[in-house]
Amino acid sequence: MRVRSWRREAVDGEGARMAGPAAVAVRSVPRGGWWPDVGLLAGFVAITGALLVWPPLLRLDLAVRDGSDAHRPPVAYWTAWTANHLGQGTPLAVLALVVALVLCWRARSVRPVLPVLGAEILTYCVVGPLKLWTERGAPHYGSVALFSEPHQTSYPSGHLVNTIVWYAVLAGLLSGWLPAAARTALRVVPVAVVAVTTVYLGYHWFTDTLAGLLLGVLLGRLLARVPWQRVPVPAALDPGPRDADRGTG
Template sequence: MQETTTAPRRLRLHPVRPACWCFDTVLLAAFVALTVALASGYLLGLDIAVVDWADTHRPDWAYWTARTLNYLGQGTPLMVIAVLLGALLAWRTRSVRPLLPPAAAWLLIYGVVGPLKLTTDRAAPSATYKEPFLSQADAVELFHTAGVYGRSYPSGHVVNTIVWYGVLALLLAALLRHAGRPLPHPAVLALRVLPPAIVLVTTTYLGWHWFTDSVAGLLLGLLLDRLLHRVPWDDLPLPGRLRAWGRPALYRSV
């Protein structure tokens, strides 16, 4: 009797919008172009002008409102919420797959943003009145050897907000799907758009980042978010004993 073997299923990337890889290429090219322009001395005047305007248009009520809203971009609380949602979904579906996106997001953020911050070595606007007490012309430059204070570019707050809220939207949609209630598209749109927009504006307005730090964080965050959402989480091969906990949980019901 002839035995039949089943060929392993070919992994297919999950669709994103816009689907074309050319959009990812544009995001990467724009980030590289912005970095090169800043390193060459361009756009530094724009950064200084934005900071000077914000410093003279920041009454107490606006400062505290912006500071409160900026907590939307705190990476550690967002990571904890994502892990808790992933754990809840993992428990309900008896699958380890919901824990994969938060783990991948953490690795991607710290593996990409951290080295970029250390390499570009740009001080924040606050470095003019706090350590290392640089002049504004020195603080705004890339590769200025600001040491431990040179971690402003790109904005980690903006990257955190785009990536983590993307993961939260994915997990919330899966949780509601398994409960028989789809996540409304307006809710997904609000979750994906409003926090990044608020954090980009408030981070710049508070003078915690230069304007181009935030723009760079936006470009990089969108790129990383698209990479994460292309991953076919329900179909990834799992090692060893984890295969018993490999039921589809994120895009398909168990």
């Protein structure tokens, strides 16, 4: 019997299909080609522009904040506060790295860690600069307007971007163990929970979260397009299966 490792078994129109307990969906080309990506980017740009020139959108943010403040009894607050921790970026990144390192050890290859590094670099280089550039205060701690609160970093919601990207990475890393339905739930449920609770708790404006949703899905789709199995790495870090793993039976 052949022992399978973190290797591409077959490639079809949707990307690489992996097999075995150490399998990872290193690439799953998003549906719809590039048009959904263009739409997501256009949506993000449209929301950002509307916040600058369309006051009703700012009034909507204020109304959602005030409505949430008025309907937040202790039980609901603590339930939402607990659920909101599903979107903590640093713990999610550490968890993904631990899972990837286990897969690296099982496969004797560095490749399982590449999506984790890619996600960290992409989110850091995109979300951080946008937050610093837009200078928007958080609800209860600053102005609702963009470019009005130096050193404030509310827009877009990095909390939601991290949730979308890191759960997508975890779903890929765990693809050898989880069925398709479970992977879909892992991608969707935490995002829905964090999106609602972040606004309900007043951590972010409604439009912060909406922009974070669009940006997070866009970044997740970009990461899914990377052919991680073909990214050049030193031979010493990706030596391939040992002779013992090539046995037949």
